[in-house]
Amino acid sequence: MNGLNVNNRVQGFDIIDADTLMTKPLPKNRFLVESLVPQGVNILAGASKTGKSWLMLDMALKIAAGEPLWGLETTQCDVLYLCLEDTYQRIQERLMKLTDEAPTNLRFSVTAGTLGNGLEQEISDYLHSYPQTKLIIIDTLQKIRAPKVGSVGGVYASDYEDMSALKKISAERGVTIMLVHHLRKQKDSDVFNQISGSTGIIGSADSAYVMMRDARGSNTALLIATGRDIDYQQFRINFENLHWVMVERKDGEELRKERIPQFLFQLVDFMKDKPEWSGTTTELLAELGDEETSPVSAAKSIVHYYYEILYPAGIDFKATRTSKARVLNFRKRDGCDGSDG
Numbered sequence: 001m002n003g004l005n006v007n008n009r010v011q012g013f014d015i016i017d018a019d020t021l022m023t024k025p026l027p028k029n030r031f032l033v034e035s036l037v038p039q040g041v042n043i044l045a046g047a048s049k050t051g052k053s054w055l056m057l058d059m060a061l062k063i064a065a066g067e068p069l070w071g072l073e074t075t076q077c078d079v080l081y082l083c084l085e086d087t088y089q090r091i092q093e094r095l096m097k098l099t100d101e102a103p104t105n106l107r108f109s110v111t112a113g114t115l116g117n118g119l120e121q122e123i124s125d126y127l128h129s130y131p132q133t134k135l136i137i138i139d140t141l142q143k144i145r146a147p148k149v150g151s152v153g154g155v156y157a158s159d160y161e162d163m164s165a166l167k168k169i170s171a172e173r174g175v176t177i178m179l180v181h182h183l184r185k186q187k188d189s190d191v192f193n194q195i196s197g198s199t200g201i202i203g204s205a206d207s208a209y210v211m212m213r214d215a216r217g218s219n220t221a222l223l224i225a226t227g228r229d230i231d232y233q234q235f236r237i238n239f240e241n242l243h244w245v246m247v248e249r250k251d252g253e254e255l256r257k258e259r260i261p262q263f264l265f266q267l268v269d270f271m272k273d274k275p276e277w278s279g280t281t282t283e284l285l286a287e288l289g290d291e292e293t294s295p296v297s298a299a300k301s302i303v304h305y306y307y308e309i310l311y312p313a314g315i316d317f318k319a320t321r322t323s324k325a326r327v328l329n330f331r332k333r334d335g336c337d338g339s340d341g
Contacts, residue, residue, distance in 0.1 A: 045183050070245075142181070278329045
């Protein structure tokens with residue numbers, strides 16, 4: 001259960017108390033594209049003829065081959081691309097323009113069932129045959145949605161039901177589902193409100209990306225990304241030789257690293273010549289000579305950034321509670337001298 005050993009089950013609930021959850025380091029979500037495409041149900045929306053399918057095909061090729069996208073590392077895996085508005089002839093033409101050697105672990109289909117009418121079983125059967133598949137691209141979302149007449153709850157309930165079915169597949173099978181979708185023609189100050197459909201779609205998606213060309217026919221576009229597991233970020237991209245090439249990235253990894261409290265790096269240095277150390281957060285900050293960081297902020301940061309800063313440096317961490325205070329316990333792993341990185 002997301003890295004937690006939850007043994008307290010009460011009337012159907014798996015219970016964990018807030019104090020334990022606050023002090024338990026948890027592994028981060030898996031990313032297929034570093035800091036940009038996490039596991040889950042994600043949605044890419046843009047106006048018609050924006051170039052969404054070119055971007056998705058290029059991403060599919062790079063993930064299948066394990067090659068970086070815009071300088072971001074990818075996790076190599078099998079990819080299924082449901083090109084439900086295309087033909088094999090058109091896909092072939094695009095592949096020939098994008099690459100000389102296409103990977104055999106990228107597979108296509110131009111047909112599929114709809115949600116509630118066969119698609120779920122089709123995906124299950126496919127994953128049984130190709131268990132290394134970790135990315136399914138569906139182009140477009142509308143093509144897998146069955147008409148619902150007189151749906152109880154209206155459009156929102158229908159949208160939420162369809163997204164919930166996809167999220168169930170993603171969670172149970174450990175796959176990322178990327179949905180290609182459209183934007184409304186009506187403008188909105190929040191670009192994510194322009195995604196077609198009710199808030200049941202955008203509210204259910206784990207991550208959302210909006211792609212907008214500067215003008216119709218322009219080779220320049222803005223890709224805006226946000227989600228539960230990714231930072232809000234913007235990419236300025238150019239369409240060059242049928243590839244979307246990154247020109248500029250705002251926010252993202254550099255700003256994320258800047259937000260990591262400096263005392264964590266001091267802690268790594270502090271532990272370099274120590275096999276272990278135990279004490280309260282206040283005592284730790286005193287040892288580090290840090291008079292600016294509050295004990296509460298320090299304790300939260302240790303847990304939040306554990307797998308990014310302390311674990312790679314070979315430092316194990318556990319919090320225990322005595323009758324008087326919470327004690328932090330750090331220990332260097334055997335045979336690990338830490339990492340200068």
